[in-house]
Amino acid sequence: xxxxxxxxxxxxxxxxxxxxxxxxxxxxxxxxxxxxxxxxxxxxxxxxxxxxxxxxxxxxxxxxxxxxxxxxxxxxxxxxxxxxxxxxxxxxxxxxxxxxxxxxxxxxxxxxxxxxxxxxxxxxxxxxxxxxxxxxxxxxxxxxxxxxxxxxxxxxxxxxxxxxxxxxxxxxxxxxxxxxxxxxxxxxxxxxxxxxxxxxxxxxxxxxxxxxxxxxxxxxxxxxxxxxxxxxxxxxxxxxxxxxxxxxxxxxxxxxxxxxxxxxxxxxxxxxxxxxxxxxxxxxxxxxxxxxxxxxxxxxxxxxxxxxxxxxxxxxxxxxxxxxxxxxxxxxxxx
Amino acid sequence: xxxxxxxxxxxxxxxxxxxxxxxxxxxxxxxxxxxxxxxxxxxxxxxxxxxxxxxxxxxxxxxxxxxxxxxxxxxxxxxxxx
Numbered sequence: 001x002x003x004x005x006x007x008x009x010x011x012x013x014x015x016x017x018x019x020x021x022x023x024x025x026x027x028x029x030x031x032x033x034x035x036x037x038x039x040x041x042x043x044x045x046x047x048x049x050x051x052x053x054x055x056x057x058x059x060x061x062x063x064x065x066x067x068x069x070x071x072x073x074x075x076x077x078x079x080x081x082x083x084x085x086x087x088x089x090x091x092x093x094x095x096x097x098x099x100x101x102x103x104x105x106x107x108x109x110x111x112x113x114x115x116x117x118x119x120x121x122x123x124x125x126x127x128x129x130x131x132x133x134x135x136x137x138x139x140x141x142x143x144x145x146x147x148x149x150x151x152x153x154x155x156x157x158x159x160x161x162x163x164x165x166x167x168x169x170x171x172x173x174x175x176x177x178x179x180x181x182x183x184x185x186x187x188x189x190x191x192x193x194x195x196x197x198x199x200x201x202x203x204x205x206x207x208x209x210x211x212x213x214x215x216x217x218x219x220x221x222x223x224x225x226x227x228x229x230x231x232x233x234x235x236x237x238x239x240x241x242x243x244x245x246x247x248x249x250x251x252x253x254x255x256x257x258x259x260x261x262x263x264x265x266x267x268x269x270x271x272x273x274x275x276x277x278x279x280x281x282x283x284x285x286x287x288x289x290x291x292x293x294x295x296x297x298x299x300x301x302x303x304x305x306x307x308x309x310x311x312x313x314x315x316x317x318x319x320x321x322x323x324x325x326x327x328x329x330x331x332x333x334x335x
Numbered sequence: 336x337x338x339x340x341x342x343x344x345x346x347x348x349x350x351x352x353x354x355x356x357x358x359x360x361x362x363x364x365x366x367x368x369x370x371x372x373x374x375x376x377x378x379x380x381x382x383x384x385x386x387x388x389x390x391x392x393x394x395x396x397x398x399x400x401x402x403x404x405x406x407x408x409x410x411x412x413x414x415x416x417x
Contacts, residue, residue: 193382
């Protein structure tokens, strides 16, 4: 019960920021390439730069143990590309699709449904053979560098692989990201509800509270999306208990709904082209397949994995962008 | 706002980022001085389309609320269209 309440609180805060800040990685990556617009990309990078310091600090204080995702080059490259392609077709990444469910986008309902169903099938159901095959390449290690910060068995990080103290790499990487964030020009978006700095800043306490509250509930990881949708699917079809992450998803949808309602942005949006439903349904399938093979979606990898220096998350993150750019080019780039 | 509209695109209900891309394609096909009307119901596009239009050298004449989460954006095509 404690896990559900804490997950729900985290989700409510997260969903509010996702809706107000329109935090969708699909838009962030695609705008960068298609519109030469870095507004959202900067917000996300700013949050990551601060989390790079916040997470090891929490581990140093003994509040959590870092648990970076395992390395699986095959899964993270193939799954990452599939996920990147999927988010363009679905019209949103894992977080974007989830918060838009609460905004009344009926195309996102379809995408979320096929995403949840497929992720569950790959994780525990009929498509599990794919995950089993990919799992042969999974690398987990017992950290010898900065071991005090980590769980016992974790995915390799830049720190453990290079045998350099976690703090040194985290500070250097954070400084590079901050230099990019503040040292380069940012696209103006005068009508935006939240500035990119506010979005980045607000995401950090939510990610910290999420990591801590999920950790004390027995789930050694921070914000995520895919596992939550799997939990909801299993609760619905098998009567299983809702997990911290499942409650987080419900919180996101509820908060996005309330936030959209208050901002007069809630509407049942129905596309005139019926084929849009088919497109988002296929997109959702690819999101589910890609996220489980890549051991996480964009939130799990960008907001929780990369700030822990997980090499696997970095590989998945790069492939998300490449898949996104490839599909954006196919659908929208060629005029 | 009452102006002569030369082209209208109705992007209500469309999947992200179709409204943005269609708007961009529309103003590329138009002549300087002409007015493009974009109907949308997607909040992110309401923020992004005007910003992109300004960046491409066009003039945003108005962003009007026409209903619950529905907007009408009027864009006048600029001289140095991109």
